[in-house]
């Protein structure tokens with residue numbers, strides 16, 4: 130035993146019933162419960178009437194949402210907690226509930242429930258092969274719309290942590306919806322970006338980029354980073370993918386990035402990186418479960434890989450606290 134503290138059964142209860150909380154959150158999002166309560170103070174009967182639902186299950190749902198910290202209850206009336214108001218009400222600029230509605234519910238949860246089977250078969254969550262998964266237009270759309278909902282905030286946080294202003298031509302490898310490129314370009318008017326990803330992903334990305342009015346500065350190029358080529362640039366960004374690949378693929382991609390950069394150019398890796406002792410962050414550890422072929426890497430491991438590919442002066446920083454981190458390095 131690692132320490133002498135008394136064994137706490139609630140640790141197990143909380144873990145084993147965590148899925149119930151997930152499902153309560155997903156139900157609230159699907160039923161627009163938080164949107165209805167947003168900015169108001171309502172009884173459960175008023176919420177049920179507005180949503181044209183039976184009052185009894187709504188009452189139970191609101192009690193559970195309160196216990197979970199998403200609603201506040203005063204004298205029988207419910208209002209949104211600050212977290213729900215900011216992140217889970219669809220009209221909020223910081224809303225990221227579609228990540229849970231689309232990617233978590235549709236893509237991750239059906240496989241997480243059979244994780245034991247996948248581990249026995251040595252298979253990954255969702256698919257062992259991203260190219261194959263993204264060859265289905267509907268799967269690609271659902272996944273990427275969900276990813277965009279989460280990565281908008283992550284992209285903005287990355288743009289606050291890394292100074293994009295010194296660069297003009299970024300290559301956003303496996304750039305998905307373009308969320309990171311959008312955040313970086315919005316804050317840096319002289320920056321242009323090209324997103325490399327699979328064709329069905331890029332269709333969704335192009336729609337999003339057009340809506341943001343950035344089609345003149347953010348372009349797309351279909352490609353599989355394991356085998357296809359990509360353009361030169363002065364900055365290579367690779368966000369939330371490379372830690373899922375094998376060391377061999379990671380080095381191949383980093384070496385190619387090195388070749389595509391001028392002296393003084395930089396690479397930024399943003400990912401689910403572990404602390405040096407591999408004990409956390411919890412969310413990084415859990416997302417590493419979804420890896421296609423990787424092993425959990427710390428920021429130091431990622432920095433060593435970049436150095437092995439020729440990069441120098443790696444700098445590590447947290448991006449989304451308790452969730453993601455980045456390592457940036459430059460070509461000498």
Ligand SMILES: C[S@@+](CC[C@H](N)C(=O)[O-])C[C@H]1O[C@@H](n2cnc3c(N)ncnc32)[C@H](O)[C@@H]1O
Pocket residue numbers: 259260263276280302303304305306307308309325326327330352353354355367368369370
């Ligand atoms: C979790 S998403 C991250 C998207 C984006 N970088 C972000 O931070 O929001 C992973 C992305 O990697 C893309 N991807 C995975 N393997 C790839 C490969 N071999 N070549 C190109 N894109 C790839 C997927 O299609 C998907 O868009």
